Amino acid sequence: MARLLVVEDSNTVMRVLKHLASTRLPTVDTVFTQSFAETKQAFGQNSDFYAAIVDLTLPDALNGEVVDFVMKQGIPCIVLTGDFNEKRRKQLVDAGVVDYVVKESRHAYHYAMKLASRLRTNDQIKVLVVDDSAMSRKHIRNLLERQLYNVIEAEDGLDAIEQISIQPDIRLIITDFEMPNMDGFKLVNEIRTKFDKRGLAIIGLSSQESGILSAQFIKHGANDFLNKPFYPEEFYCRITQNLEAIELIEEIEDAANRDYLTGLYNRRAFFEFSKTVLREAWAHQLPVSFSLIDLDNFKYINDHYGHAVGDEVLKRFATLMQRYCEKFLFARVGGEEFALIMSGLDTTKALALVNGLRQAFVEQTMECGATTFNVSFSGGVVTESNGNLDAMYNKADELLYRAKEAGRNMVLADD
Numbered sequence: 121m122a123r124l125l126v127v128e129d130s131n132t133v134m135r136v137l138k139h140l141a142s143t144r145l146p147t148v149d150t151v152f153t154q155s156f157a158e159t160k161q162a163f164g165q166n167s168d169f170y171a172a173i174v175d176l177t178l179p180d181a182l183n184g185e186v187v188d189f190v191m192k193q194g195i196p197c198i199v200l201t202g203d204f205n206e207k208r209r210k211q212l213v214d215a216g217v218v219d220y221v222v223k224e225s226r227h228a229y230h231y232a233m234k235l236a237s238r239l240r241t242n243d244q245i246k247v248l249v250v251d252d253s254a255m256s257r258k259h260i261r262n263l264l265e266r267q268l269y270n271v272i273e274a275e276d277g278l279d280a281i282e283q284i285s286i287q288p289d290i291r292l293i294i295t296d297f298e299m300p301n302m303d304g305f306k307l308v309n310e311i312r313t314k315f316d317k318r319g320l321a322i323i324g325l326s327s328q329e330s331g332i333l334s335a336q337f338i339k340h341g342a343n344d345f346l347n348k349p350f351y352p353e354e355f356y357c358r359i360t361q362n363l364e365a366i367e368l369i370e371e372i373e374d375a376a377n378r379d380y381l382t383g384l385y386n387r388r389a390f391f392e393f394s395k396t397v398l399r400e401a402w403a404h405q406l407p408v409s410f411s412l413i414d415l416d417n418f419k420y421i422n423d424h425y426g427h428a429v430g431d432e433v434l435k436r437f438a439t440l441m442q443r444y445c446e447k448f449l450f451a452r453v454g455g456e457e458f459a460l461i462m463s464g465l466d467t468t469k470a471l472a473l474v475n476g477l478r479q480a481f482v483e484q485t486m487e488c489g490a491t492t493f494n495v496s497f498s499g500g501v502v503t504e505s506n507g508n509l510d511a512m513y514n515k516a517d518e519l520l521y522r523a524k525e526a527g528r529n530m531v532l533a534d535d
């Protein structure tokens with residue numbers, strides 16, 4: 121489990137930070153200390169912290185000694201301080217702290233905790249820095265690496281296009297305007313023919329003297345711009361804001377693709393994503409098996425144990441499906457109906473997988489108060505080496521119907 125260190129001597133602030141840590145970072149083991157001595161002790165036990173939020177002045181370390189101590193251990197450090205002092209700010213930023221947060225309002229604590237949360241996953245975010253000046257690239261790389269981003273460099277627009285084709289999972293591009301071979305505007309135009317603003321953010325850099333140039337970046341398709349020179353704090357705010365916007369869109373899109381009860385893909389997403397799965401399978405001449413699954417006597421379960429218990433059964437089945445079918449595309453396509461595409465599996469293998477799922481499900485004990493019961497499902501499995509989903513769906517539906525007719529709790533295949 122990732123460990124975060126929080127050093128703060130005020131009981132009131134500590135209470136706020138503890139609350140934020142429990143809500144924002146539930147999967148992080150957060151260690152709280154209130155003095156320099158206690159912090160040294162915490163390091164003595166286990167110094168494996170991924171980051172730290174540290175109060176600049178403590179009763180036993182009035183001059184930021186605790187910040188120096190934490191930084192010497194190589195731990196990314198977010199500094200909290202009661203008052204803003206430009207000279208001190210500069211010293212800390214130059215020394216390489218992740219950020220400098222003034223305890224002005226509760227938003228400051230939210231900001232610090234959000235930053236600590238981001239530091240945990242920033243290494244999975246690829247940022248491409250495009251600039252013909254090696255010194256500029258190095259400066260931006262240093263700033264980004266302070267917040268643990270995964271940084272890639274390109275010397276001009278052409279080099280950047282090459283990098284994106286090799287690593288299409290780049291999430292953010294920070295590009296200068298004036299560069300040989302391909303300038304910043306041409307680069308943005310080129311990128312936008314393949315990647316839209318919702319999936320890849322671009323921040324354009326231009327010097328303040330260039331005036332209107334910065335806004336032009338947005339007109340060419342960038343998400344944002346920054347005038348050089350900039351304060352590191354401004355740089356970080358822009359980066360975070362743009363990445364958060366992308367993440368929010370992703371969350372909304374994902375929610376629209378999911379069934380609210382089980383969290384599985386819904387029918388619409390299943391049909392949409394099936395196109396890619398089938399195209400790839402046909403391209404590699406792989407067999408494709410399709411299965412339709414319907415829980416047995418579900419109306420009886422609802423009528424007998426109540427709708428809430430019915431919902432619980434659906435969730436339990438979804439969890440099991442996630443375990444058994446993780447390599448494949450599957451969804452809740454109706455009330456108690458689920459669909460599964462098994463790319464690369466012939467009938468025998470597909471039947472074995474769905475029967476394994478059936479066996480595991482029927483063995484699960486469901487509870488309603490003191491009463492326990494079991495639930496089964498019926499299914500149909502169809503295999504094609506080339507064909508469309510509608511045809512497979514209809515055939516699997518027929519087989520499912522026959523399985524119900526034949527007594528339920530069974531899976532029939534088309535061979």
Ligand SMILES: Nc1nc2c(ncn2[C@@H]2O[C@H](COP(=O)(O)OP(=O)(O)OP(=O)(O)O)[C@@H](O)[C@H]2O)c(=O)[nH]1
Nearest residue numbers: 414415416417418419420422427430431455456524
């Ligand atoms: N609890 C709960 N029930 C649902 C949900 N969606 C659909 N159902 C119920 O699922 C039941 C399906 O009933 P039927 O189509 O008659 O099928 P069945 O009782 O499972 O019978 P067989 O399919 O023939 O085994 C209906 O009572 C629906 O109200 C849901 O989200 N939650």
